[in-house]
Amino acid sequence: MSGTGIGARVQRKEDFRFITGKGQYTDDVNCYGQAHAVFLRSPHAHADIVSIKLDAARDMAGVVDIFTGDDLAADKIGGLICGWMIHSKDGSPMKAGAHPALAQGKVRYVGDHVAVVIAETQAQARDAMEKIEVDYKVLSPVVSMADAVRAGAPVLHDVAPHNIVYNWSLGDEAAADAAFATAAHVTKLDIINNRLVPNAMEPRAAVGDYNSGSGGFTLYTTSQNPHVARLVLSAFIGIAPEHKLRVIAPDVGGGFGSKIFIYAEETVCVWAAKKVGRPVKWVADRTEAFLSDAHGRDHVTHAEMALDASGKILGLRVKTRANLGAYLSTFSSCVPTYLYAPLLSGQYDIPAIYAEVDGIYTNTAPVDAYRGAGRPEATFVIERMVEVAAREMKQDPAEFRRRNFVRNFPHQTPVIMCYDAGDYDASMTKALEMADYKNIGARKAASAKKGLLRGVGFSAYIEACGIAPSAAVGSLGAGVGLWESAEVRVNPVGTVEILTGSHSHGQGHETTFAQLVSERLGISIDNVAIIHGDTDKVQMGMGTYGSRSGAVGMSALSKALDKIETKAKKVAGFVLEASPDDIEFKDGKFSVRGTDKEIDFASVALQAYIAHKFNGQELEPGLKESAFWDPTNFTFPAGVHICEVEIDPATGVTRIDRWTAVDDFGNVINPMIVEGQVHGGIAQGVGQALLEGAVYDANGQLVTASYMDYAMPRADDLPSYDVGMTQTACPSNPLGIKGCGEAGAIAAPPAVMNAITDALGHEEIAMPATPLAVWRAAQRLAPRAAAE
Amino acid sequence: MASVTLTVNGKTITRDIDPRTLLVEFLREHMRLTGTHVGCDTTQCGCCTVHVDGKALKSCTLLAVAVDGSTIMTIEGLAKGEDLHPMQAAFREYHGLQCGFCTPGMIMSAVDMVRRKGTDLDDKTIREELEGNICRCTGYHNIVKAIHYGAEAMGKAGTAAE
Numbered sequence A: 001m002s003g004t005g006i007g008a009r010v011q012r013k014e015d016f017r018f019i020t021g022k023g024q025y026t027d028d029v030n031c032y033g034q035a036h037a038v039f040l041r042s043p044h045a046h047a048d049i050v051s052i053k054l055d056a057a058r059d060m061a062g063v064v065d066i067f068t069g070d071d072l073a074a075d076k077i078g079g080l081i082c083g084w085m086i087h088s089k090d091g092s093p094m095k096a097g098a099h100p101a102l103a104q105g106k107v108r109y110v111g112d113h114v115a116v117v118i119a120e121t122q123a124q125a126r127d128a129m130e131k132i133e134v135d136y137k138v139l140s141p142v143v144s145m146a147d148a149v150r151a152g153a154p155v156l157h158d159v160a161p162h163n164i165v166y167n168w169s170l171g172d173e174a175a176a177d178a179a180f181a182t183a184a185h186v187t188k189l190d191i192i193n194n195r196l197v198p199n200a201m202e203p204r205a206a207v208g209d210y211n212s213g214s215g216g217f218t219l220y221t222t223s224q225n226p227h228v229a230r231l232v233l234s235a236f237i238g239i240a241p242e243h244k245l246r247v248i249a250p251d252v253g254g255g256f257g258s259k260i261f262i263y264a265e266e267t268v269c270v271w272a273a274k275k276v277g278r279p280v281k282w283v284a285d286r287t288e289a290f291l292s293d294a295h296g297r298d299h300v301t302h303a304e305m306a307l308d309a310s311g312k313i314l315g316l317r318v319k320t321r322a323n324l325g326a327y328l329s330t331f332s333s334c335v336p337t338y339l340y341a342p343l344l345s346g347q348y349d350i351p352a353i354y355a356e357v358d359g360i361y362t363n364t365a366p367v368d369a370y371r372g373a374g375r376p377e378a379t380f381v382i383e384r385m386v387e388v389a390a391r392e393m394k395q396d397p398a399e400f401r402r403r404n405f406v407r408n409f410p411h412q413t414p415v416i417m418c419y420d421a422g423d424y425d426a427s428m429t430k431a432l433e434m435a436d437y438k439n440i441g442a443r444k445a446a447s448a449k450k451g452l453l454r455g456v457g458f459s460a461y462i463e464a465c466g467i468a469p470s471a472a473v474g475s476l477g478a479g480v481g482l483w484e485s486a487e488v489r490v491n492p493v494g495t496v497e498i499l500t501g502s503h504s505h506g507q508g509h510e511t512t513f514a515q516l517v518s519e520r521l522g523i524s525i526d527n528v529a530i531i532h533g534d535t536d537k538v539q540m541g542m543g544t545y546g547s548r549s550g551a552v553g554m555s556a557l558s559k560a561l562d563k564i565e566t567k568a569k570k571v572a573g574f575v576l577e578a579s580p581d582d583i584e585f586k587d588g589k590f591s592v593r594g595t596d597k598e599i600d601f602a603s604v605a606l607q608a609y610i611a612h613k614f615n616g617q618e619l620e621p622g623l624k625e626s627a628f629w630d631p632t633n634f635t636f637p638a639g640v641h642i643c644e645v646e647i648d649p650a651t652g653v654t655r656i657d658r659w660t661a662v663d664d665f666g667n668v669i670n671p672m673i674v675e676g677q678v679h680g681g682i683a684q685g686v687g688q689a690l691l692e693g694a695v696y697d698a699n700g701q702l703v704t705a706s707y708m709d710y711a712m713p714r715a716d717d718l719p720s721y722d723v724g725m726t727q728t729a730c731p732s733n734p735l736g737i738k739g740c741g742e743a744g745a746i747a748a749p750p751a752v753m754n755a756i757t758d759a760l761g762h763e764e765i766a767m768p769a770t771p772l773a774v775w776r777a778a779q780r781l782a783p784r785a786a787a788e
Numbered sequence B: 001m002a003s004v005t006l007t008v009n010g011k012t013i014t015r016d017i018d019p020r021t022l023l024v025e026f027l028r029e030h031m032r033l034t035g036t037h038v039g040c041d042t043t044q045c046g047c048c049t050v051h052v053d054g055k056a057l058k059s060c061t062l063l064a065v066a067v068d069g070s071t072i073m074t075i076e077g078l079a080k081g082e083d084l085h086p087m088q089a090a091f092r093e094y095h096g097l098q099c100g101f102c103t104p105g106m107i108m109s110a111v112d113m114v115r116r117k118g119t120d121l122d123d124k125t126i127r128e129e130l131e132g133n134i135c136r137c138t139g140y141h142n143i144v145k146a147i148h149y150g151a152e153a154m155g156k157a158g159t160a161a162e
């Protein structure tokens, strides 16, 4: 082993360029002769467009051109799509309204795209935008889901009466009802999962370019999945056939889901590049990001849990309304359905589960996947329910969970998923120890002495990652397969290029993928280059989301490396004059079993290319292989997080005093990077629980559209985290990897809220638990405590 | 048009610019120093932090004409060739970055923090001092660690007073 293989805490190869300011993000790309695009956005949540007058704007200095929805329609540029078909429980297909890239006669949320101004400079484009006169006939908006489904409410899309996209269900209703009929105790809870704005620090951006000589388009864009972007822009939107469209996602400054989707802006930039005959660049400012990046979460749920007298869970019924915003974004439809309800069983053996989900249109920004995507919402429901049930039954929350843990694998839940491996007791035991749970009573008493309220909260989460077996998701409505591809090019000198369909936007693939190569081929990671994010270089791939790059992307790489090894053994066999079956490959050396004849990897690579020791009929020259890996199952990372808070009832300020995370991610390639993923996920989850929330007012104006109004977690809002791991290898992929990217964001919110409600002694507090909300709850607590 | 002269990473340049040009635009567009990033343009996130006459300032809300005659240091000016500044090295060693977008601003703020607060920084001080820098990726845990050890290394290397 070269010391840079699997399991090594290797420093990241990509870091040098980032710490020296040499990263190349989309906004750093400048094409010769480029013009700048600015989008005129709707100031109204819901309005008909009566007319758009462009003359005054066209006369402004520096204006190159201005386009509206009519121009796109005239060029037969199609609308944005939603790629996952959901059927309602009556069997009818979801009711998806058209989603034009630039509005056609109607705007449906504040920030909706009305026109694009292209000018010599961004400032000139902005100046000209001010001169566009739009005559709007303002319609009443529906902002909340309750408003949207009220009888007689204004309708956003004619195809979706009552603004209902689907009424979907999962599970056996009769079986669940039967479980409730025998229950000794029923726990009920109303749960709100607050709406979030993803807020990757790099705002979305696009540079479109058109070469009239070749007829080819190039789009630089902030994407987590450039091939999927190309597929959609080509096959559905109609920009150009795939072989005439190159999509490049260079360094991308964070995604968290929000850069999976194909948005209006990149569509318009790449199309407009041909119209104006110049490259067209657009970069979002932060307020545009708030207004028009797909938001996350936004569920309203009523849940009921049936229990027997001992505290064994018998059944779960869940009814959820999911806000999908004004249009269906690329994968929005599957997030509150198939990425949500199949996780409602949590880590528990629950015999009967029934869930209903209504997807609702409102006059707000589209809602789609955000770190965790459906799984945090499910985990929040089950982990709040379990905690409350334990309290109601006067049982220790850890013991209550243990009583209900799944212990035999594989375990088929009543909601699709078949858990392949895990040891939930092991994570719980380790977490309790690391958190010093046995002394929580003493710590609570010490806090009380200072006039502070201490609470402890658990979250025993599970998620389904490694997305996903293609045929399985196809049967559930997915429009694409969710395999991944990899290509291994060994150069004649023995250095290696890896081309992967996965995309790194912070996850460190240039290091971890190289570590796998180092482990397998016995070469240093310095001799491995990871190439990704360019559809002209990399064969079709599916990109990075759903914690899939390790479990799926690296499995594809592993399969390609198997092929390299097989071929290299043949080459070595010719060189060493032995049968390939007698060749062993270890630590970067090929040897003939039982002899001292050997040759190193680099020499075999050279022999493969000079092809002097074999002829082309016996063996093809060269050493390059590719593979596609289609997973056999989802993977099931799981763990236990324990949050301990201290609340000052006088100010309502919640301080997180301790955070313990014990996660089972299966095999780990680079623990340093995995821990970093856990830290970042927890921070986003704590943000959701304590600070963040997108707020629309009654008119549909986004009140929280800047960092002055939307509270991002900052360093002094957060603790340091105590992160540990347990390991059960994942049997569903060759590397035994489960995935780690979303765990923290999934685990954290219920851990925080369980801790806060433990401290306050009652359950009704919604996220974000701001100081005001906590102070109010603490006020209600005071008289009750006094009366006791 | 307005004439502006700045010394950026040791090079003095004079340009005629639109008076509304922000310092960050001057650096990114006129000098092609794209290591300084724009994350919010409202002085909230710190991605655009540079040193102006030795002090960390946010270049997204500063007009270039307002700092006419100043000496500017950007992230590109911190390393001496391949030789990383101790704070840069600490960010790499302690995994203080993921996507790297906030990183130039974080490092420039951290170096300034050491100038003001010394080389022996406890976690509480670091977290409070990072109030003006947002990172969405790392959860700050490793940034705090990196700054702690980076500061220590600056002390040993004698770069703190620079």
Ligand code: FES
Residues within 6 Å of the ligand: B037, B038, B039, B040, B041, B042, B043, B044, B045, B046, B047, B048, B049, B058, B059, B060, B061
């Ligand atoms: S870009 Fe200057 S503070 Fe955010």
Ligand code: FES
Residues within 6 Å of the ligand: A201, A253, A254, A506, B096, B097, B098, B099, B100, B101, B102, B103, B134, B135, B136, B137, B138
């Ligand atoms: S590393 Fe991505 S925002 Fe900080």
